[in-house]
Amino acid sequence: MMERLQVCKKPADPLILGHGYREKVGKGILKMKTEKKEGRWEGLRSFRTLFPYLRSYKKWLFVGILSLAIVDALQLCIPLIIKWAVDDLTEGRATSAVLLSYAGWILLLAVGIGGFRYLWRMSLMTPTRRIEKRLRNRLFQHILSMSEDFFMRHSSGDLMARMVNDLNMIRMAVGFGMVGMMDAFVMGSATLVFMIWISRSLTLYILIPMPLLVLSTALISRRIHFRAQKVQKQFSALTEAVREGISGIRVIRAYKAEPFQESTVKLEGEKLLQENLALAKVRGIFFPVLMLLVNLSMVLVLYFGGKDTILARISPGDFVAFTNYLMLLTWPMMAMGWVISLIQRGAASLTRINEILDSRPSIQSTPRAPLKDEVTGELRVENVAFSYDPRQWVLKDCSLTVERGKMTAIVGEIGCGKTTLLLLMMRVFDPREGVLRLGDRDIRDFDVAEYRGLFAYVSQEPVIFSQTLFENIAFGQSGITEYEVEKALRTVQLWEEVAGFPEGIKTLVGEKGVTLSGGQRQRVALARALLSKRPFLVLDAPFSSVDVSTEQKILEAIRSEFRGITLIMSSQRVASFMKADRIFMMEGGKVCASGSHQDLMEQSEAYRALIQEITLGIGKR
Numbered sequence: 001m002m003e004r005l006q007v008c009k010k011p012a013d014p015l016i017l018g019h020g021y022r023e024k025v026g027k028g029i030l031k032m033k034t035e036k037k038e039g040r041w042e043g044l045r046s047f048r049t050l051f052p053y054l055r056s057y058k059k060w061l062f063v064g065i066l067s068l069a070i071v072d073a074l075q076l077c078i079p080l081i082i083k084w085a086v087d088d089l090t091e092g093r094a095t096s097a098v099l100l101s102y103a104g105w106i107l108l109l110a111v112g113i114g115g116f117r118y119l120w121r122m123s124l125m126t127p128t129r130r131i132e133k134r135l136r137n138r139l140f141q142h143i144l145s146m147s148e149d150f151f152m153r154h155s156s157g158d159l160m161a162r163m164v165n166d167l168n169m170i171r172m173a174v175g176f177g178m179v180g181m182m183d184a185f186v187m188g189s190a191t192l193v194f195m196i197w198i199s200r201s202l203t204l205y206i207l208i209p210m211p212l213l214v215l216s217t218a219l220i221s222r223r224i225h226f227r228a229q230k231v232q233k234q235f236s237a238l239t240e241a242v243r244e245g246i247s248g249i250r251v252i253r254a255y256k257a258e259p260f261q262e263s264t265v266k267l268e269g270e271k272l273l274q275e276n277l278a279l280a281k282v283r284g285i286f287f288p289v290l291m292l293l294v295n296l297s298m299v300l301v302l303y304f305g306g307k308d309t310i311l312a313r314i315s316p317g318d319f320v321a322f323t324n325y326l327m328l329l330t331w332p333m334m335a336m337g338w339v340i341s342l343i344q345r346g347a348a349s350l351t352r353i354n355e356i357l358d359s360r361p362s363i364q365s366t367p368r369a370p371l372k373d374e375v376t377g378e379l380r381v382e383n384v385a386f387s388y389d390p391r392q393w394v395l396k397d398c399s400l401t402v403e404r405g406k407m408t409a410i411v412g413e414i415g416c417g418k419t420t421l422l423l424l425m426m427r428v429f430d431p432r433e434g435v436l437r438l439g440d441r442d443i444r445d446f447d448v449a450e451y452r453g454l455f456a457y458v459s460q461e462p463v464i465f466s467q468t469l470f471e472n473i474a475f476g477q478s479g480i481t482e483y484e485v486e487k488a489l490r491t492v493q494l495w496e497e498v499a500g501f502p503e504g505i506k507t508l509v510g511e512k513g514v515t516l517s518g519g520q521r522q523r524v525a526l527a528r529a530l531l532s533k534r535p536f537l538v539l540d541a542p543f544s545s546v547d548v549s550t551e552q553k554i555l556e557a558i559r560s561e562f563r564g565i566t567l568i569m570s571s572q573r574v575a576s577f578m579k580a581d582r583i584f585m586m587e588g589g590k591v592c593a594s595g596s597h598q599d600l601m602e603q604s605e606a607y608r609a610l611i612q613e614i615t616l617g618i619g620k621r
């Protein structure tokens with residue numbers, strides 16, 4: 001039975017969905033109800049990822065929140081002083097000295113508010129920046145631990161967008177969003193207390209529009225969450241289009257495809273604009289609705305408060321203070337709209353980040369055996385089947401044995417599965433059927449990282465980093481000397497060329513090694529593999545851009561300098577693979593013939609045909 005290769009998209013953590021989801025699946029209406037709830041709560045639940053980080057900055061947060069509360073308290077004192085001043089004025093108690101002292105108090109409060117506002121910004125914004133950095137590091141570490149199929153599902157642009165834009169949104173949500181929410185809550189409730197203290201009935205009037213506020217907030221915030229997620233998704237698509245356009249610039253130029261590439265980016269940009277506008281429309285509704293409700297409260301205060309003042313139920317000072325408090329209440333009400341939209345955008349981004357953090361590598365490490373004892377054994381591929389697409393096998397019933405200390409070549413038509421077989425040997429993928437053994441153990445019994453550590457690998461497309469030649473070759477290893485790098489470069493016949501560079505091995509090679517030729521890139525990748533001194537050397541068509549005589553020299557140098565190394569090579573060059581101790585020829589996803597070049601020439605019709613195709617450049621090649 002062939003399962004789907006793609007990892008199921010359903011979130012791994014049941015917390016995200018709530019208990020109902022799994023139990024009620026299949027029970028139509030109940031399931032829909034649960035999913036509706038999920039839409040409402042899933043976003044906010046995603047914030048659970050941040051709790052451990054927030055906890056680690058609890059001192060900063062405490063100081064910040066305390067300062068915020070002090071700012072709010074000081075702000076609330078101002079209407080009180082105004083009330084006293086107005087009452088003194090209307091009741092004839094006011095003198096210039098009294099008024100001056102009130103003014104002095106307000107000045108003092110203003111200075112205090114400024115100072116504490118600075119303090120809360122510093123002590124709340126610093127942790128949010130740090131949380132953003134730590135979350136980014138964790139995300140990148142997690143991405144690095146993912147298996148190959150993860151990268152087949154997520155484009156570089158998408159991952160880049162998540163690492164930059166989504167994390168930025170999350171920082172805003174925590175920094176301004178959560179803080180603003182707390183401010184709105186503290187300020188709003190304290191203001192209400194003061195209002196109730198002045199007049200209970202008047203406070204009741206201004207609360208009449210409140211249920212409307214709650215209802216509209218709930219409705220609009222759900223739309224914002226939905227829209228924000230679409231914006232972030234489209235941002236990923238745009239980032240990927242731009243990345244592809246820049247990294248493929250040479251081909252784009254060669255094919256004069258600039259207008260096409262430009263239109264692709266324009267199209268993605270247009271879609272992003274539309275998504276952003278749709279989001280802006282929903283967010284735009286918030287403020288007018290809020291302001292309408294605030295003004296409605298003001299109308300009620302003017303009418304009922306004015307009447308109360310005339311009837312002397314409250315003093316003119318109370319009336320002025322009450323309107324001032326209403327103005328103070330405007331901020332929390334307005335902030336709520338802004339804050340909810342920020343939090344919803346942050347929640348949408350966190351959902352996308354959690355999607356990555358919740359995914360598990362499809363290759364699991366379940367070590368059951370230490371690697372040391374098995375290192376000397378043969379590497380055996382036994383009746384292995386593998387597919388990328390569930391509808392089509394790439395390897396089927398494929399078997400071969402790699403002898404230690406020998407040179408093994410894998411040959412066959414283009415696309416017959418050579419690279420795939422090498423990747424299975426290094427456990428980049430696990431087979432769908434069959435087993436690979438090292439010694440007598442299934443390779444799945446070893447720790448994945450330890451097992452992969454046995455292989456030095458040169459991929460078919462050499463991977464070069466935008467660092468110096470030295471750093472590229474010593475890659476990932478510490479304590480490598482210039483002499484060792486030089487030696488490796490000599491083995492791959494590159495030393496003389498590098499010595500001719502103005503900066504020698506300190507030369508910066510540019511992004512993806514653009515300053516090097518194709519053959520130089522291949523040899524840099526090979527030098528890196530040799531320097532890592534691992535027992536298996538896996539070379540996937542490593543000499544396709546190197547001339548035949550250089551290739552021969554390199555192979556001879558490797559075999560004489562690295563005696564005992566197990567060399568596994570996929571190749572299209574007769575001159576190189578004919579020297580292998582054992583050649584495996586692949587056809588139809590399996591090994592159809594094996595032996596030395598001599599044996600195969602004598603016994604295998606298919607092999608002779610392949611050699612003829614390669615040398616004469618005919619047939620399907």
Ligand SMILES: Nc1ncnc2c1ncn2[C@@H]1O[C@H](COP(=O)(O)OP(=O)(O)OP(=O)(O)O)[C@@H](O)[C@H]1O
Pocket residue numbers: 152388389394413414415416417418419420421460541
């Ligand atoms: N990531 C992938 N997703 C889907 N199909 C893939 C993927 N990689 C390879 N394939 C398919 O698997 C088959 C074997 O590919 P593979 O790269 O192993 O062939 P190969 O023998 O190394 O070819 P070449 O001689 O060109 O290097 C091909 O038909 C290819 O289209």
Ligand SMILES: [Mg+2]
Pocket residue numbers: 418419420460540541570
């Ligand atoms: Mg290949």
